[in-house]
Amino acid sequence: MTLTDIAKDTDGGAQISACATIYVCTTCRRPDDPEDYPRPGAALAEATVRAAKNSGVAVTPLRCLANCKRGCSAVLRRTDPSAPSWTYVFGHLDPTVDAQALVQGAQLLARSADGLMPWRGRPDALKRGLIARVPPFDFSEPSE
Amino acid sequence: MTLTDIAKDTDGGAQISACATIYVCTTCRRPDDPEDYPRPGAALAEATVRAAKNSGVAVTPLRCLANCKRGCSAVLRRTDPSAPSWTYVFGHLDPTVDAQALVQGAQLLARSADGLMPWRGRPDALKRGLIARVPPFDFSEPSE
Numbered sequence: 657m658t659l660t661d662i663a664k665d666t667d668g669g670a671q672i673s674a675c676a677t678i679y680v681c682t683t684c685r686r687p688d689d690p691e692d693y694p695r696p697g698a699a700l701a702e703a704t705v706r707a708a709k710n711s712g713v714a715v716t717p718l719r720c721l722a723n724c725k726r727g728c729s730a731v732l733r734r735t736d737p738s739a740p741s742w743t744y745v746f747g748h749l750d751p752t753v754d755a756q757a758l759v760q761g762a763q764l765l766a767r768s769a770d771g772l773m774p775w776r777g778r779p780d781a782l783k784r785g786l787i788a789r790v791p792p793f794d795f796s797e798p799s800e
Numbered sequence: 801m802t803l804t805d806i807a808k809d810t811d812g813g814a815q816i817s818a819c820a821t822i823y824v825c826t827t828c829r830r831p832d833d834p835e836d837y838p839r840p841g842a843a844l845a846e847a848t849v850r851a852a853k854n855s856g857v858a859v860t861p862l863r864c865l866a867n868c869k870r871g872c873s874a875v876l877r878r879t880d881p882s883a884p885s886w887t888y889v890f891g892h893l894d895p896t897v898d899a900q901a902l903v904q905g906a907q908l909l910a911r912s913a914d915g916l917m918p919w920r921g922r923p924d925a926l927k928r929g930l931i932a933r934v935p936p937f938d939f940s941e942p943s944e
Contacts, residue, residue: 716940717941718941719941721933721934722931729932731935743887745931786866787867788867788891788931789864790823790877793881795823795860796860797860
């Protein structure tokens with residue numbers, strides 16, 4: 657059974673209607689980690705799948721988010737593009753402790769009125785590990 | 801006239817049907833730059849608007865991509881979510897020379913058959929400046 661299968665199996669059909677999705681890089685390692693497989697990213701993905709159980713948050717493990725120098729890495733966004741949100745890239749995640757922070761962050765983003773993840777209430781791992789944010793497709797900044 | 805106005809004015813109605821969009825952070829500076837305004841990011845945004853003229857690529861200046869430690873910063877993706885692509889975050893950009901690289905990268909992504917920006921032919925600034933990539937909404941990784 658692969659991680660993707662576990663993700664599908666754990667939440668059953670809930671993925672389809674999930675409010676937010678966490679993409680976890682399974683090939684990530686931290687700068688001092690050996691290059692051996694399985695990588696710490698796979699452990700983070702597995703821990704996140706388990707932490708997200710019954711949370712309404714979907715987890716999609718994938719092979720590379722290209723944030724390799726700053727692993728472990730994950731991306732969060734709302735699942736439904738018709739309820740647009742900003743997309744957040746996080747790095748420097750610890751696979752042994754940060755899975756729950758990812759789920760909490762996804763839930764914060766899902767509940768956000770403006771599609772931004774509020775700083776207040778954001779888990780510390782998602783404050784210090786913020787790498788970048790990407791605007792939704794419908795984004796336009798008002799003229800100054 | 802703001803940068804957003806310039807962007808709209810330069811390409812006229814072409815933004816609506818643009819094949820790809822470059823979001824440029826106007827508040828970015830490089831680690832050694834002073835905190836003064838206007839920031840180097842604004843210069844990169846302006847240069848990118850001019851470089852994209854008649855290219856079919858839209859440019860959207862915006863205030864923050866949260867890649868502040870690794871500026872200057874820009875994000876590329878296809879404009880139309882129904883022609884999904886990966887989204888690319890770039891940093892360490894030089895506002896005096898890298899605008900054309902962003903336009904070339906956007907055109908490479910627009911022409912890509914699989915929604916990924918090919919490494920071959922990618923401008924050097926978009927190789928060394930790669931910060932992260934985000935999968936399209938319809939992404940699912942095949943089981944191993």
